[in-house]
Amino acid sequence: MKLVAAESLETGDLELVRGIYEDGFPPHLRASFSSLLADRAYVLVDDAPIGFAVLRPLASTGWVFLRYFVAGSRGRGVGSMLWTHLTGAMGEAGFTRMVHDVEDPAESGVDAEEVVVRNRRISFYERNGALLLPVESYLPPHGDDEEPHSLRLMAVDLNRAPTPPIVGDDLRALVEAVYEHRYGLSPADPVVRRTVVSSGLA
Ligand SMILES: CC(C)(COP(=O)(O)OP(=O)(O)OC[C@H]1O[C@@H](n2cnc3c(N)ncnc32)[C@H](O)[C@@H]1OP(=O)(O)O)[C@@H](O)C(=O)NCCC(=O)NCCS
Numbered sequence: 001m002k003l004v005a006a007e008s009l010e011t012g013d014l015e016l017v018r019g020i021y022e023d024g025f026p027p028h029l030r031a032s033f034s035s036l037l038a039d040r041a042y043v044l045v046d047d048a049p050i051g052f053a054v055l056r057p058l059a060s061t062g063w064v065f066l067r068y069f070v071a072g073s074r075g076r077g078v079g080s081m082l083w084t085h086l087t088g089a090m091g092e093a094g095f096t097r098m099v100h101d102v103e104d105p106a107e108s109g110v111d112a113e114e115v116v117v118r119n120r121r122i123s124f125y126e127r128n129g130a131l132l133l134p135v136e137s138y139l140p141p142h143g144d145d146e147e148p149h150s151l152r153l154m155a156v157d158l159n160r161a162p163t164p165p166i167v168g169d170d171l172r173a174l175v176e177a178v179y180e181h182r183y184g185l186s187p188a189d190p191v192v193r194r195t196v197v198s199s200g201l202a
Pocket residue numbers: 024025069070071072073074075076077078079080081101102103117118120121123124
């Protein structure tokens with residue numbers, strides 16, 4: 001089993017990866033598959049592709065943002081193996097922290113079944129060493145025609161386990177870096193200010 005750059009795969013395997021990606025995310029949460037290959041896209045391969053992740057460095061912070069993370073099957077440890085390979089590779093590449101966002105189980109209007117899925121997902125990342133960050137009103141923009149979704153931020157330290165708490169100015173820098181370098185919103189943007197103020201980080 002190994003983690004490889006998506007661009008190193010042949011067309012047939014890339015089509016399998018596309019299938020894993022499209023099965024894992026509903027259309028409204030997906031960017032086009034071809035656009036992902038412009039970011040850093042990695043595939044866990046065990047004979048055939050079994051997992052897929054897309055990352056984007058957060059400029060010069062030394063942190064990397066995990067845009068997409070998906071296992072080709074559920075509940076068989078593939079997600080955990082992908083996580084282990086990915087965090088190892090990102091640490092070796094010199095990043096110190098990997099950050100990602102997840103759908104908020106407490107978002108209003110979400111049905112009970114979806115709340116369970118969202119909580120299971122968070123538990124998966126926590127079990128694998130990521131921390132759920134104390135950030136409130138984190139509402140990054142999504143598609144042009146959509147209301148922003150309520151998300152939660154998570155992060156894992158790539159040099160130390162367990163991940164030490166991320167608080168205060170460090171947390172504020174993380175929030176601002178994600179908004180700016182992942183979503184294109186400057187620290188002065190009202191959406192960013194709202195998150196910083198609501199989280200007691202102003
Ligand atoms: C979340 C995900 C990567 C976990 O991969 P996995 O191979 O199933 O995980 P593992 O077998 O290593 O660990 C099992 C744990 O994963 C989580 N998990 C498994 N299936 C899940 C599902 N359908 N939805 C949410 N979480 C799930 C649970 O925490 C589960 O533990 P539990 O059975 O005790 O609740 C995988 O379910 C997935 O690809 N989901 C679709 C895409 C997605 O939601 N990506 C994350 C976006 S933030």
